[in-house]
Amino acid sequence: MPQEFHLSDQELLQALDGELTPRETERAQSHLAACWACRSRKQEIETAIGEFIRLQRSALDGQLPSADGPRALLKARLAELSATQSGRPRWFRGISQRLGWAAIALAVMAPLLYWSLSVARRAPEPPVTVTVPNPALTPGAAVLLSDRQVCGQAGVKNKLVPVTLRRQVFAEYGIRAATPGAYEVDYLITPALGGADDIRNLWPESRNLTVWNAQVKDALEDHLRDLVCEGRLDLATAQREIAENWIEAYKKYFHTNSPLARDY
Amino acid sequence: MLDSPPESNALLNPLSETETVEPSAIEDRMVRLFDQVRVPLLRYLSAFPLALPDAEDVVQEAFLSLFQQLQRGKSHHNVGGWLFRAAHNLAVKKSMRSRSDAEKTGAFIGVEELVIDPAPNPEDQFAFDQRQQRLMSVVRALPEQQRLCLYLRAEGLRYREIAEILDMSLGAVSIALGRSLAHLSRAAER
Numbered sequence: 001m002p003q004e005f006h007l008s009d010q011e012l013l014q015a016l017d018g019e020l021t022p023r024e025t026e027r028a029q030s031h032l033a034a035c036w037a038c039r040s041r042k043q044e045i046e047t048a049i050g051e052f053i054r055l056q057r058s059a060l061d062g063q064l065p066s067a068d069g070p071r072a073l074l075k076a077r078l079a080e081l082s083a084t085q086s087g088r089p090r091w092f093r094g095i096s097q098r099l100g101w102a103a104i105a106l107a108v109m110a111p112l113l114y115w116s117l118s119v120a121r122r123a124p125e126p127p128v129t130v131t132v133p134n135p136a137l138t139p140g141a142a143v144l145l146s147d148r149q150v151c152g153q154a155g156v157k158n159k160l161v162p163v164t165l166r167r168q169v170f171a172e173y174g175i176r177a178a179t180p181g182a183y184e185v186d187y188l189i190t191p192a193l194g195g196a197d198d199i200r201n202l203w204p205e206s207r208n209l210t211v212w213n214a215q216v217k218d219a220l221e222d223h224l225r226d227l228v229c230e231g232r233l234d235l236a237t238a239q240r241e242i243a244e245n246w247i248e249a250y251k252k253y254f255h256t257n258s259p260l261a262r263d264y
Numbered sequence: 265m266l267d268s269p270p271e272s273n274a275l276l277n278p279l280s281e282t283e284t285v286e287p288s289a290i291e292d293r294m295v296r297l298f299d300q301v302r303v304p305l306l307r308y309l310s311a312f313p314l315a316l317p318d319a320e321d322v323v324q325e326a327f328l329s330l331f332q333q334l335q336r337g338k339s340h341h342n343v344g345g346w347l348f349r350a351a352h353n354l355a356v357k358k359s360m361r362s363r364s365d366a367e368k369t370g371a372f373i374g375v376e377e378l379v380i381d382p383a384p385n386p387e388d389q390f391a392f393d394q395r396q397q398r399l400m401s402v403v404r405a406l407p408e409q410q411r412l413c414l415y416l417r418a419e420g421l422r423y424r425e426i427a428e429i430l431d432m433s434l435g436a437v438s439i440a441l442g443r444s445l446a447h448l449s450r451a452a453e454r
Contacts, residue, residue, distance in 0.1 A: 010442035019423050019438070035404055048449035051399060053418055060307055067302055070320055074298055077324065078291045163317040164324065 007031055012042045015223040016049075024219045031218070068197040069162035076199045085120040130173060130183070131212040132247060133203035137172050138188050140243030141201040145194040151229035153192075161185045161202060169202050182207060188246070189239050191223040193228065212247050227253070290334050298327055304419045305351050311415040312359045322358055326350040332429060345425040348416065352429050402451040410444040413437055 007015070007028055014020045015028045032039050161169075166185045175183070183204040189195030205214045224242060227233035241249040251257055302323055309319040326347050333346075403411060409430065416426045423437045432440070 008442070009446045013442050013445055014423075014438060017423070017441075018415070044449045045445050048445055048451075051395075052403070052414070052448055055399060056307060056310075056418060060302060060310060060339060064303060064306055065316075067299060070302065070324065071295060071298060074324055074327055075291070075295060077328055078294060081331060082291060082334075083327065162320070164320045167317075168394055 005031075006035065007038045007041075009041070009045065012038065012045055016042065016046065061154055065162055066197075069165040072197065072199045073165050073168050120201075129210050130175075130204050131210045132205050132245060133205075134173065137200075138203040139200055140188045140239070141196040141198040142189050142194045142239050143196045145235070147228055147231075147235045150192070150225075150235055162216060164200065165199060168199060169204055172199075173204050175204055186214055186217065189243055190225075191236050192221060192225050192237055193242065195239075211259050212250075216250065217246055219260070220246060220253065223253055224249070289330065294331055294334075296329060297343065298323075301347055307349065307417050308348060308419055309351060309355050312355045312412055314355060318358055319355070322351050322354045323395075325354050326383040342425070344430065345421065348419070348421060348425070348430040352412075373411050398451045399448065402447050406444050406447060407440075410440045410447075413449075414444045417441055 010139040011020070011024075011028060015025065015032075065072060076219050167184050170183075184207055185202055185223050187195040188203055191197075193248065195201050205217065220242065224233065224238040228235050228238050241252070250259070254260055300357055305323045305326070306316075306319055309322055312319075314322070329350050330343065330347060332352070403414070406414065409432070412430055413432075416429060417423075421429070423434055423441075426432070427434050427437045
């Protein structure tokens with residue numbers, strides 16, 4: 001039967017996407033049933049969609065980093081927002097009374113604030129030395145692993161911390177700028193001792209600004225892992241001691257009050 | 265807020281029920297939603313000239329905005345569409361700011377720059393590469409609105425939702441998708 005009309009690409013696509021009205025759908029289906037040209041064109045459109053989707057998903061999805069870091073960051077930010085929200089009613093209580101005092105304080109402080117900001121703009125920010133993490137920000141976090149599981153994993157390396165998570169860690173610690181390599185966003189409990197990929201287990205550790213630096217902590221981590229895997233120290237104790245105060249743990253396990261030179 | 269047609273993608277609407285959600289439960293549900301929607305959002309954001317960290321930031325910001333909306337007791341209807349729209353608006357602003365940064369630090373690997381897994385033999389590999397290159401050059405050359413429509417549709421959004429996100433009419437969405445698919449199918453035919 002000769003066809004008097006053909007479906008446009010737009011109509012074919014709408015039919016494929018389920019975007020036609022029932023009446024239009026019926027009309028399109030009856031036309032497609034009789035028209036080889038339109039069926040063929042519909043097939044071509046479907047193939048193009050399929051290729052685009054395959055190309056986008058097979059490659060892009062594989063290149064995206066794990067969701068662990070971004071998820072941890074989101075959790076931390078949600079918790080922070082929740083805390084702010086739950087504290088809000090208290091802030092609002094008596095706000096009008098405070099507003100008056102705030103206006104007076106602002107009038108007094110404004111010139112001072114302007115001066116301090118202009119000085120701050122001129123003077124470079126001094127580097128912050130971070131030798132031990134802030135326990136409120138970085139209490140440490142571990143995954144549930146036994147001594148045997150930890151020691152069964154040979155050559156465990158710290159995962160690269162995603163940039164967004166690193167930024168969040170720096171922001172939490174108030175570090176706004178630093179020379180490249182001045183800090184290492186490090187795991188407080190190293191993954192080689194069962195440490196978790198969690199913002200509560202990450203902190204910006206100074207590399208060169210202190211003798212108690214990232215390299216010294218690495219030596220402690222290696223030593224504690226050896227002790228755990230030799231059965232001379234249980235994993236939970238190693239995790240707790242390194243999380244509570246890694247410098248004290250270093251002094252205790254290396255029997256020294258200052259970092260030892262390390263052979264690499 | 266977007267209207268969600270009955271056949272709308274259930275994956276993108278896990279909070280679309282009308283029941284009231286306890287504040288303490290919102291965080292958990294947000295994290296579950298994040299696990300479901302982060303990758304589709306990042307795929308959509310690959311249509312923008314954003315570096316990956318910036319795209320991740322956009323996703324985070326979109327979720328934080330949603331969280332604040334939910335905390336204030338705003339409607340939970342069609343959360344997926346809301347997230348795409350928030351991410352779109354944030355990406356538009358951010359891409360304008362970070363275009364130069366992305367050039368300096370290495371742009372987000374967009375779909376047009378991807379390297380596909382090798383095919384079994386060199387001839388097939390060559391043909392496959394040629395085909396993908398053609399397809400990607402067509403995607404790259406699409407007008408922005410057509411490209412964004414295509415990416416949103418690829419994530420399962422309905423025409424009505426796409427129209428809301430991109431601030432277009434339904435007819436314009438249909439035309440844009442029709443044209444982008446016509447270009448793609450011509451590239452695939454060659």
